[in-house]
Amino acid sequence: MMQYKNIIAAYSIMILLIIAVGVLQSWTIALTILNYCLISAVMTIGANIQWGYAGLINFGIMGYTALGGLAAVLVNVPPVKEAWKAGGLGMVVSLILIISGVYIIRRVLRKFENSKKRNYIVAVIIIIGFVIVRYISGPAIENIEAVDPAKTGFLGGLGLPIIFSWIVGGLFAAGIAFIVGKIALGLRADYLAIATLLIAEIIVSIIKHEDWLARGVKNVIGLKRPVPYEVDLQGSTWFIDLVEKFHSKKLYVITSLTERQDVLNQLVIDASSVYVKLCLAGLFLTVVIILLILTQKALYSPWGRKMRAIRDNEVAANAMGKNVVKEHLLIFILGSAIVGIAGAMMVTNDGLFTPGSYRPMRYTFVIWVMVIVGGTGNNFGAILGGFVVWFLWVEAAPIALFFINFFTAHLEETNAVKQHLIQSAAYFRFLLVGIGLLIIMRYRPKGLIPEKINIK
């Protein structure tokens, strides 16, 4: 029990902080923060598997998050029949062509293993294939995007409940991670970071600009939630009764009937949004707990030991007969898949898909700060990092505002410096997170909850 004392203390403080936000600001804000904290925690578990277990730097988290989001759209949105009629065939043919092209290239690479002509043949195949695919898909894309462009203009999805997309998002991310891993994993640490970051940028720019796929920067809105809607709740009697019972003391004091009804209405509106967020939080928490159990089991299994051995001394592990390349690829795929799940969860939470919002700052670097601050190699640490950093990221502006007002209290309201500082309070989050990272890296390089391996 003693060894868990720190962990329990840290998590209790974190929960108290979120409750404090609930009391001081509002419960809706507190639960929004909690939900994002949980999603961030899933992302940090993914990043921690790669960096903490195996020592792989993946700066492409943004790309896998976006893929998860794309999965949510493709699973949840009902299919657009007119669009399929207009250009579905062309797109399917193009897809088959691309797959067969990749297959042919693989065959060529195998067959002409030692031939100098190999690269030329591959180049010719790629160029011819590119022209053919452009020729077939071009008109099809135009037709699809012409179908009611204000509302659809894309092929749509499967029309299934969005919760399935969490799995599909993981699969999407895993598939792309397989390709990326094959390309980039041979690179040394910092090259790998740059290469994955740039490949993620390619993925996001494809999602942004292929309108037939998911409307691109025109965004997809109105994704269906796995939990009830506020409006439905406000209309249902059981919910109103529940709220009435919950606040019966408060309502009892009010004597006027109309006034009481008004207060009750307001309470129901507040409670409905809290209820929805709680439902989502429950779902997210389930995912976090399942992943946490799985990753903890993996960490202390023979496989986890092998990964640590590879991380700590690649050459020695290789000499002991461990297949380093294969294990690196596997863990790269696993970690990315978890990030993909988080991406789908995030879109589920928001109910909309905005490809333009996938930026490296928010979806790669902040997640990395979370992992480093929390504790590399320790899942409890990584999750805590997700909570702490996201909390700071959101609450930085109010905190900064408080301090600005405190330190400039002697200045007049019209003072230019004061006004300028108050206007830029939102940017103090970068300062807070950056300085936090620098301090942790310097004085606690293993993170808030460091990795502890018990050798039995």
Add this chain to the structure above:
Amino acid sequence: MDFINAIVLLLNYTVIPALTYGSQLALGAIFVTLVYGILRFANFATGDMMSFGTMVAVLITFYFQSLGISFGFLPTALLTIPPAILAMIFYMLFIDKFVFSYYRVKKSPPVQLAMVSVGVMFVTQAIIRIIIGPFDRRFFDGEKFILKANEFKEMTGLNEGLTIKSTQAITIFVTVIVVSIMFWFLNRTKTGTSMRAYSDNEDLALLSGIDPKKVVLITWIIAGILATIGGVLYGLDKSYRPFVYFNNMLPIFAAAIVGGIGNPFGAFLGGYVIAFAEILVTYAYKKFFAYLLPEFMEPDSLMQLLSTDYKFAVSFSILVIVLLFRPSGIFKGKTL
């Protein structure tokens, strides 16, 4: 005649913009490569350091403009480059003293330094946004064009006009001067040679009496000069916006790696490789072919390989291809 028209068309829409953009990237890429070669880490704060230098230049430009100081037909910003460089070098040395030097002395792995540079990136971004805000700022003044399309048409009697913006000419001119001085310094002076020796083999360099502190100091000074000039030139040509500068880090990295990281000359050429690839792949060749081909063969599509949305993606794909086939870059850099 059609042939000349086609050439002028290409010059106007691809070659000159690509040369300009390439020069801006090249300066940044040399900055990345120097830091990588001598201080031995991938500096993720590259874009924001360039942004910081530019911010100082922008602020001083606004101050000069309010005083009524101008540089004739040249942009006022050119006058503000020296003080901006000073501020930039001061900031870099400050960061180095309080952040990077600790890890250098401890001989931390490069990955750790890269993560530290992410922290520096956050802090620099915060400082910039708190001081100047996240908005778009134009600080260009002076004569806008050196050669206008109409003048060129009248001069030569061609159908196609050739435009040369003064920012384009300034960019290329300044880049050539700065880069030549830098290569002269690195290859011909004693300090430059000692820097290259330090980059090649640190232990041997230390044994032969090279002062590591001096090498680091000079590296940051050169880095500050390159970062500020590159940033100001980019800002003059387009406009100054912190977010864009952060994003520019990506093609700059691509340029540095394509050229062979740790190799300044490779980085210089890498900048142009990336810029030309981006612009040539996304340019619509319809008009070009319309001039060259006989009338019945005129293309009806845009003849564009990829839409301009994929500008960034092109440069990153080139990077991926280079990494696949020549992992040490086109010109041999440090091995991976």
